Amino acid sequence: MNARAIDVRGLNKSFGDRHVVRDVSIAVDTGRITGFLGPNGSGKTTTLRLLCGLLTPDSGEGTVLGMDFRARGDAIKRQTGYMTQKFSLYEDMTLEENLAFVARVHGLDNRRERVEDTLHRLGLFDRRQQLAGALSGGWKQRLALAAATLHQPRLLLLDEPTAGVDPKARREFWDEIHTLAAEGLTVLVSTHYMDEAERCHDIGYILYGRLIARGTADAIIRDSGLVTFLGEGPGIDRAAHLLARADGVLSASAFGAAVHVSGLKREALEAALVPWRKEPFRWSEVPPSLEDVFIQLMGRERDERYTS
Amino acid sequence: MTGSLPRILAVLLKEFTQLRRDRITYAMILVMPVMQLLIFGYAINMDPRHLPAAVLSHDTSTVADSVVAALERTGYVDVRYLPRSDEELDQLIRRGQVMLGITIPPDFTRRLLKGERPQILAEADASDPQAAAGALAAVSVLPTEALRHERLGLGAPRSTAPAFEVVVHRRYNPESRSPFHIVPGLLGIILSMTLVMMTAMAVTRERERGTMETLLSTPATPAEIMVGKLTPYVVVGLVQTVVVLGMARVLFSVPMARTPAGWLALACGIVLFIVGNLSLGYLISTLARSQLQAMQMSMFYMLPSIFLSGFAFPFLGLPPWARVLGEIIPVTHFLRIVRGALLKDQVLADMGNDLLALGLFVLAVAGAALGRSRTTLD
Ligand SMILES: Nc1ncnc2c1ncn2[C@@H]1O[C@H](COP(=O)(O)OP(=O)(O)OP(=O)(O)O)[C@@H](O)[C@H]1O
Ligand SMILES: [Mg+2]
Numbered sequence: 018m019n020a021r022a023i024d025v026r027g028l029n030k031s032f033g034d035r036h037v038v039r040d041v042s043i044a045v046d047t048g049r050i051t052g053f054l055g056p057n058g059s060g061k062t063t064t065l066r067l068l069c070g071l072l073t074p075d076s077g078e079g080t081v082l083g084m085d086f087r088a089r090g091d092a093i094k095r096q097t098g099y100m101t102q103k104f105s106l107y108e109d110m111t112l113e114e115n116l117a118f119v120a121r122v123h124g125l126d127n128r129r130e131r132v133e134d135t136l137h138r139l140g141l142f143d144r145r146q147q148l149a150g151a152l153s154g155g156w157k158q159r160l161a162l163a164a165a166t167l168h169q170p171r172l173l174l175l176d177e178p179t180a181g182v183d184p185k186a187r188r189e190f191w192d193e194i195h196t197l198a199a200e201g202l203t204v205l206v207s208t209h210y211m212d213e214a215e216r217c218h219d220i221g222y223i224l225y226g227r228l229i230a231r232g233t234a235d236a237i238i239r240d241s242g243l244v245t246f247l248g249e250g251p252g253i254d255r256a257a258h259l260l261a262r263a264d265g266v267l268s269a270s271a272f273g274a275a276v277h278v279s280g281l282k283r284e285a286l287e288a289a290l291v292p293w294r295k296e297p298f299r300w301s302e303v304p305p306s307l308e309d310v311f312i313q314l315m316g317r318e319r320d321e322r323y324t325s
Numbered sequence: 326m327t328g329s330l331p332r333i334l335a336v337l338l339k340e341f342t343q344l345r346r347d348r349i350t351y352a353m354i355l356v357m358p359v360m361q362l363l364i365f366g367y368a369i370n371m372d373p374r375h376l377p378a379a380v381l382s383h384d385t386s387t388v389a390d391s392v393v394a395a396l397e398r399t400g401y402v403d404v405r406y407l408p409r410s411d412e413e414l415d416q417l418i419r420r421g422q423v424m425l426g427i428t429i430p431p432d433f434t435r436r437l438l439k440g441e442r443p444q445i446l447a448e449a450d451a452s453d454p455q456a457a458a459g460a461l462a463a464v465s466v467l468p469t470e471a472l473r474h475e476r477l478g479l480g481a482p483r484s485t486a487p488a489f490e491v492v493v494h495r496r497y498n499p500e501s502r503s504p505f506h507i508v509p510g511l512l513g514i515i516l517s518m519t520l521v522m523m524t525a526m527a528v529t530r531e532r533e534r535g536t537m538e539t540l541l542s543t544p545a546t547p548a549e550i551m552v553g554k555l556t557p558y559v560v561v562g563l564v565q566t567v568v569v570l571g572m573a574r575v576l577f578s579v580p581m582a583r584t585p586a587g588w589l590a591l592a593c594g595i596v597l598f599i600v601g602n603l604s605l606g607y608l609i610s611t612l613a614r615s616q617l618q619a620m621q622m623s624m625f626y627m628l629p630s631i632f633l634s635g636f637a638f639p640f641l642g643l644p645p646w647a648r649v650l651g652e653i654i655p656v657t658h659f660l661r662i663v664r665g666a667l668l669k670d671q672v673l674a675d676m677g678n679d680l681l682a683l684g685l686f687v688l689a690v691a692g693a694a695l696g697r698s699r700t701t702l703d
Binding site for chain 1: 534535536537538539541542543544545546700701702703
């Protein structure tokens, strides 16, 4: 079997004259969980749709699950679970009916059993007769995940699966993803949450349609060359917006009573901090967080923002 | 109260903005009335003229020419056929190719000359009482108008009484009961209305609610989705048919097919018609951007189905261009099939053309709908 679950190169997609996915090449090893990050409108959903055959790419080649992803779309669909960003099960059908439909359309055996198992696992068995539309947002997400994994796919594409899900459910959700990955399932999951990005084996960061960073969280932080200082002390948070405008500072954001100040050049950053190196403020150098890195990445490409 | 004015204005402006965005609705609001006025204004004629007729003469003299001329002078009928035998004439009437058949007996001229007041037979297709009345209006003038020259020239006895009689047969519906005509027609209209409208939203609804994305990410193919979506409505259509026909029988005493061959013909027509309507609805739903648009397109389709199909007005009384439009509409063919089977004892052989037309419609429309179905979102 192919060690790479996804191996596509030169993916492009335009809507009219909007070039939304640009030359994206992405390789994902089997059994890995890859987080897909990027600001709103950067092309995450579009890329996931291209990978599962819901959109036709303008160009690009490669394999998904070892099959030519442009020619064998149908075969790939059978072994892929896709969870959409917007809830897209039938709101006018009950939980049980929705799952039974998914089981049927995938031609699964032991339908009843599988559906009941899934409902039990979700803790929704008692509410199986309820209409899906009546579920709260977080429960809808969990039902959608169950539907996407019902046919035991080899590849799981999740589009912001935990948006609006409470912390405990999110943790359970990620535990479940890791269990599935340990059994060999490959997962590509888009998210806006940094803590989730850190739970992925590795990360892809996409900006204005380009995949600009790829690797483990540590590697991305290391490669960023970012220097970050943590400032503490009463009232420092109010200085954040002044610091952000100083030369040599790429970003300065308040976190509670502290502030993260990042820049690429150590000397320039130190110089910018001089006016603030006084009592009652205390400064220390810290490793940059993923968020610091991503904010820096966004700034780096800002000039190209509307070019095509 | 003045306080509510800005809020009314806010809602009003929002409504206009949305209306302007929805181009198709906008177009419908302007284009539809204009088109409808033009089409139906010119097509619909409450006093049908130039209905097709046939004259069969067993008499050897030129008397038939005179009858033909007199009939056509009235403007109500055009004599399009001169059949050679009773069977031929009977078939023309049964298949609805003519509204009126005139039969002149063998010894007509001889008896006319003898002053015996011979009879000619006028058979009208009263399965459409309104059209039959038009055709028979032409016949009523025959005794005074026809053969005037012949009678004078031949020196027949001059009298004020007509020289011959016309015996009128109203076939298929001797009492000219309009429910016999309208109720089977209603079956066609009811089926179209419900089936086209219900399926016109099949795809649009999924797209609007976002469930299309899930559906397309499953292994189901467009053809599988289409067949799966439409089949339940075939059952709906069949149930409707049974209910409407049952009520037609019980409440309006509409005759039913009398032979197994008649029922078979009817069943074929009904199934093809149901599938045709469902395919059309499905095609609409692949074209419409919203459920509202799907609804409007269905309405747009219903009007010609009512006015140009022969449901509301006699088909043969429509101007030729309107009949061409009418031939494209499945209801037109279905009405001929259902009225033919119920009232005129038609069998498969009599309705070949209409069944063929429905079959072609199904193929073309289902093909187009499938062609427009995508496995992708783009
Ligand atoms: N069907 C479409 N037609 C036109 N433009 C589209 C379409 N789908 C997406 N886009 C555009 O493509 C770009 C990328 O959209 P996409 O949904 O992939 O972003 P995303 O990274 O998933 O964003 P988010 O984090 O907000 O979900 C956006 O600018 C969007 O406007
Ligand atoms: Mg998205």
